[in-house]
Amino acid sequence: MRKxxxxxxxxxxxxxxxxxxxxxxxxxxxSAFSRMLLTxxxxxxIPKEGFWEILSRLYDIHxxxxxxxxxxLKIEELILDLLTLNLIPERGIYGNxxxxxx
Numbered sequence: 372m373r374k375x376x377x378x379x380x381x382x383x384x385x386x387x388x389x390x391x392x393x394x395x396x397x398x399x400x401x402s403a404f405s406r407m408l409l410t411x412x413x414x415x416x417i418p419k420e421g422f423w424e425i426l427s428r429l430y431d432i433h434x435x436x437x438x439x440x441x442x443x444l445k446i447e448e449l450i451l452d453l454l455t456l457n458l459i460p461e462r463g464i465y466g467n468x469x470x471x472x473x
Contacts, residue, residue: 412460422457426450 382390394404397414407414433446 407460411462413463414460415458418457422453426453429453 390401390404393414394401396416397404398417399407399414404414429446429450433443433450436443436446
């Protein structure tokens, strides 16, 4: 069951194409993509090929470290940076004209 009120907006053909492409790049419906933007979040595009394998390898290294507490913390920091850069939406206005894949 849908919540909320539907709205109608008018877009030029190229604007509609761009909106749908941006939403697709983020694996979001147009409505979900739009709501994120309206609430001040910058949706992230789907991570590039190999992201999950690199993350998995980092986790494997992290879990295999027995006595390297400082090294384990550094690996954990890298994992969090990788997740932040690729998955966690940024807060702020999406005001620049850069493509989402940049």
